[in-house]
Amino acid sequence: MGRRFIRDRSDWEKKVNFLALLGAIATILGAGSVFLLLLPPATRLNIAEELALSWIFGTGLVSVLIWTFGFVARAPFLPGLVATVCIALGLLTMKVRGRSAAPFQMLRKLRPIELFLGIVIAFEIAFIFYFSCVHTLGGDGLLNWEIKARYAYANAGVLPATYLHDAGRAASHPEYPLAIPYTELWLYFWLGDTNQFWAKTIFPLFYAAGITLLVSISSRLTGKTWPGLLASSLYFFIPQISTETGSAVVGYADFPLSVFYLTAMGNLLCACRKHDDGCNDGAFAIYAVAAAMLPWIKREGAILWLIATLCGVLVIWRRKKSPAYFLALLPGLFVIIGWHFYLSQMHAVSSSDFMPISLAALSANIHRLGPIMSMLFLEFTHIEIWSLFWPAAAFAGGFFLYRFRGVRAVMLIAAIAAPIGIYAGAYIFSSWPDYHDHVALSINRLLMHVAPLATLMISAVLAPGQTRSNQPATFPLAASGSSLNVQPLETCASIAGTRPDNVWIDRDAIRSRKPCLKLWL
């Protein structure tokens, strides 16, 4: 009888935990959806893409809200306040987007190969959820990230000042930013207790969001869906992504950071398209939000933000966009300055993984460069954990440059190569007793930051046919007075065998009274 009661109670607790988890996820999605309001009405996103963006932006926003409201409120008022804001933002988004003509697109009808690959990806995501349940949090996942959520929960939702200047816990990196720990903290608020098992739930969701965004960005760039689906389905078969130390399921910030970086750079590539069918501004807005959140995910995010910002400046300059676009690059800077100001005011201790950068340190340790590059090369060819991913990426990089000559090709290659170069260079200043250990322990996780972007490049190379840097096909349209004699763009796209995103009416041609339909085949 007693045993049955205990089992019933345990089942009941699981159900309550599951419902609480759904509440936490729903509020994150609600909060994140508000960023979709930044998109111009012409931007067409399908529902999966909207959910993926809402999730990643929601984690960033909710963690920022908990941190900032934490200066004036404590639990139980703090989670109530944040939940109210999340729900209000979700309702606001529904109301505003409900008024617009096309609130969102459902998924279009898939071709058999796309349907097959979609099912494979669905199974892979289910496997990632399974792996996340089976594996424990990794060492860093527990001792660097979850630790902050646990201590903040014990301190009514605010990271204790004593933790920030506790030298004994400096190894847990109190200076790391709070996006991941405070997303876990949000789950703890809903669960009513700390729980290392349920905290892992957020990481498969990042995987699902990352794969969705990879497919959608790839299909927007290449005009075809199957290359993105194929590359994404193969991404699962990289052990470093699925099961190894630091993978997507063990509670490290590296995979979420890579998803934000993919979102930022992928959308910047979309915003860089020569033809503007009204979607370029939307892509630029998504880029700006994702880039701003990079430094809030992990310390290395500041490096990725810098690279993304330089690429953004290049796009604004090359596409002759209004100088007002430069303002979109500022929020990331505010995040970096704000966080460092907070750390300095709290006198936070910092782990001493790196010595101060100086010319003297550089000249004293420059001999390390050779061994570091050698270890980097060994990592690229470590097929037990990367399979053939990096050789494939190197091949795709060369082919991509050959095929897509232009600013977009250079930008994508630079966005992959520059972080790797900077990370490798940083090891010159490692203060570990043996810098080889430092490299060996972390290089695989750092390479994960650019892996989704390299997958995007592979998918672009897989897509056959015309490149986007060539001229689009042009068809003259019959015009009677001010109205055009043309079928809906969806119909034109269907007839031409391409996506609706790839078809647009040339507005300049309308003004010159020579209307024409343009499309990428």
Next chain:
Amino acid sequence: MHWHHWLRAGVRPFTCVVAIASFLALGAPAIFRSAARSSIQFAGPFHSSDSFLSFATGANNGSKRLIAFFGSLPPSNEILIVVRDDDQRSAFLGMLVAYLAWPHPVRIVDLRNGGTPGSAELETIAAVAFCRVQPPPPWRRGEWVGDSLEIVPTGKKK
């Protein structure tokens, strides 16, 4: 169509198929091995730290025990954690003890550097945790967690 056109048209899909097959052959076995290794266990709030403690010390449900033990000590007093940094398991166990010892301030001492608490310091120390390290002979026996973590309270209780 000439034979070289057929060849060119066939090379690309053939290369892709070979590359994908190689990719799967190298990556998939490791992933499916990992999938087959374990099953889902709703292990509760200390899913990870219990597993690590079990690995490092052999103790089961060690997290709750340690938290209860540290909870019985004055929270403002320090926990001294003695490790050997040349033993990875000792260093990791030390960090795990620091994680569970909240809200106590902690100090991790590497035995190789000869760091041991002086008698004056012992006033502010609530307990000393020896992680895969033998306590000095004069020290009295403390609380054992598994076979390699011994925590010796300095005498003060809450």
